Amino acid sequence: MSLTKQERRLRIRNRIRKIIIGDAKFPRLSVFRSNKEIYAQIINDVEGKTVAYASSRDLKLKEKSSKSEISNEVGKVLADKAISLGIKKVKFDRGGYLYHGRVKNLAEGAREGGLKF
Numbered sequence: 621m622s623l624t625k626q627e628r629r630l631r632i633r634n635r636i637r638k639i640i641i642g643d644a645k646f647p648r649l650s651v652f653r654s655n656k657e658i659y660a661q662i663i664n665d666v667e668g669k670t671v672a673y674a675s676s677r678d679l680k681l682k683e684k685s686s687k688s689e690i691s692n693e694v695g696k697v698l699a700d701k702a703i704s705l706g707i708k709k710v711k712f713d714r715g716g717y718l719y720h721g722r723v724k725n726l727a728e729g730a731r732e733g734g735l736k737f
Contacts, residue, residue, distance in 0.1 A: 633716030692729035699733020
């Protein structure tokens with residue numbers, strides 16, 4: 621029995637989600653990647669609340685920027701929002717995606733912005 625791409629990603633996502641639970645001290649930085657956009661949010665799972673979020677839809681970047689460059693900027697914007705709320709450390713949840721390409725660039729942008737994980 622072979623899995624589809626979505627089923628495989630969801631299986632990996634659930635495996636990661638069993639381990640990573642965000643709380644007030646260390647919230648979870650969750651990433652969702654679509655074909656066109658990338659979204660990231662910082663979540664407190666204990667309270668069930670999204671603390672901060674950023675997406676490529678919110679950014680006013682040039683049309684000629686690559687998706688990887690945009691992902692890096694989303695990470696920086698999210699880090700700025702988190703630090704302004706007093707959050708310095710998070711747990712990174714890649715959402716079942718490989719730590720590669722846009723997901724990696726978002727993580728590096730968040731680290732450049734000052735988040736630690």
